[in-house]
Amino acid sequence: MTNAKGFTVIEIIAVLVLIGILSAVAVSRVGWTSANAYSDADRLVADLRYAQGIAMKQPVEEGVTVNINDGGNDGGWQIAGGFRFADGETARGLRRGVSLEGADVTFSYPRGNVSTGTQNIIVRQGGTTLNVIVYGGTGYVEIQ
Numbered sequence: 001m002t003n004a005k006g007f008t009v010i011e012i013i014a015v016l017v018l019i020g021i022l023s024a025v026a027v028s029r030v031g032w033t034s035a036n037a038y039s040d041a042d043r044l045v046a047d048l049r050y051a052q053g054i055a056m057k058q059p060v061e062e063g064v065t066v067n068i069n070d071g072g073n074d075g076g077w078q079i080a081g082g083f084r085f086a087d088g089e090t091a092r093g094l095r096r097g098v099s100l101e102g103a104d105v106t107f108s109y110p111r112g113n114v115s116t117g118t119q120n121i122i123v124r125q126g127g128t129t130l131n132v133i134v135y136g137g138t139g140y141v142e143i144q
Helices: 009-030 035-057
Strands: 064-069 076-079 091-093 099-101 105-107 119-125 128-134 141-143
Touching: 035 064, 035 076, 035 091, 035 105, 035 119, 035 128, 035 141
Parallel strands: none
Antiparallel strands: 064 076, 064 105, 076 091, 099 119, 119 128, 128 141
C-alpha cells in the first residue's frame, strides 16, 4: 500500500464542501435581480388572463376588474367584485425590490376585451423593466 495513488475520501469531501461554500457566496453576490421581476410579471399575466376568462363566462355588467396597486413595497394587484383567482386568493403582493406602475384593468362581458383601450403595466426591479401589455380590442395580455 505504499505506492497507492489517488485522493482519500476526506480530501474529496473537503473539496466538495469548499466548492459549495464558494458557490453560495458567488450566487448571493450576483443575486437574482431580475428573477423576481420576471416571476411577478408572469404571475400578473396569468392572473389577468384568468380574470379575462371569468369576464367571458360571467355576465357581469361592470366587468371583471383587476386593481393595480403601485404602492412601492406594498404594491401588488387584486381582483375586485367578489371574484377570486384560480388558487382562491383575491390579492397578490410583490416580491422584494419589485415595483409596479399602471392603471386598473377591466375586462368586459362577453368578449373579454378592455373598453378603455390598450393598457401598459410596468414591472420594475433594479435595472430590469418589463411591460405587461393588455390590448384593448381583444384583451390579449403579453410581456414585452
